[in-house]
Amino acid sequence: xxxxxxxxxxxxxxxxxxxxxxxxxxxxxxxxxxxxxxxxxxxxxxxxxxxxxxxxxxxxxxxxxxxxxxxxxxxxxxxxxxxxxxxxxxxxxxxxxxxxxxxxxxxxxxxxxxxxxxxxxxxxxxxxxxxxxxxxxxxxxxxxxxxxxxxxxxxxxxxxxxxxxxxxxxxxxxxxxxxxxxxxxxxxxxxxxxxxxx
Numbered sequence: 001x002x003x004x005x006x007x008x009x010x011x012x013x014x015x016x017x018x019x020x021x022x023x024x025x026x027x028x029x030x031x032x033x034x035x036x037x038x039x040x041x042x043x044x045x046x047x048x049x050x051x052x053x054x055x056x057x058x059x060x061x062x063x064x065x066x067x068x069x070x071x072x073x074x075x076x077x078x079x080x081x082x083x084x085x086x087x088x089x090x091x092x093x094x095x096x097x098x099x100x101x102x103x104x105x106x107x108x109x110x111x112x113x114x115x116x117x118x119x120x121x122x123x124x125x126x127x128x129x130x131x132x133x134x135x136x137x138x139x140x141x142x143x144x145x146x147x148x149x150x151x152x153x154x155x156x157x158x159x160x161x162x163x164x165x166x167x168x169x170x171x172x173x174x175x176x177x178x179x180x181x182x183x184x185x186x187x188x189x190x191x192x193x194x195x196x197x198x
Contacts, residue, residue: 005039009062018050019062024082025050026073029066047073051085055093063088118185121192122165126151138183164189 009015029045053061118135168189
């Protein structure tokens with residue numbers, strides 16, 4: 001019953017009001033403005049630690065620890081709890097970022113495979129590192145078929161595309177039309193830069 005009672009904190013509840021202050025709380029459970037129903041009272045909690053898990057100024061979670069035996073949490077133990085909370089914050093932030101990336105990739109994959117588009121990436125040496133999309137059919141290619149090959153070799157029959165690729169590899173971002181037989185591509189070229197701006 002106790003686990004069920006404490007398993008969820010309402011965003012506007014007393015626990016989250018304490019957490020949103022952004023400070024670690026080490027104290028006596030009876031002294032904090034927390035729910036006092038029979039289930040919680042019967043658990044016999046004494047000392048409590050509430051650690052906000054903040055990432056980029058926003059609460060992404062909390063670490064809550066309580067003692068049935070001690071009225072206070074020793075200073076050395078507080079330091080250990082704070083270190084654990086810092087590690088938990090980093091882990092949660094990474095998990096959230098990975099989940100957001102997976103969701104973005106899923107959306108992009110749906111667009112690439114469903115819409116008449118062609119997406120390809122070329123490295124600084126002109127080697128195709130990625131290609132996908134329904135637009136490949138217009139060029140007589142299939143997904144990934146040309147990965148690892150030179151864009152000059154693969155698209156020698158499309159001089160406009162080669163010229164545009166050279167412009168993009170020099171660092172220019174632009175939009176251009178490329179005609180590939182009866183198909184017309186409205187192309188966006190967007191160079192990706194390293195930390196030095198190259």
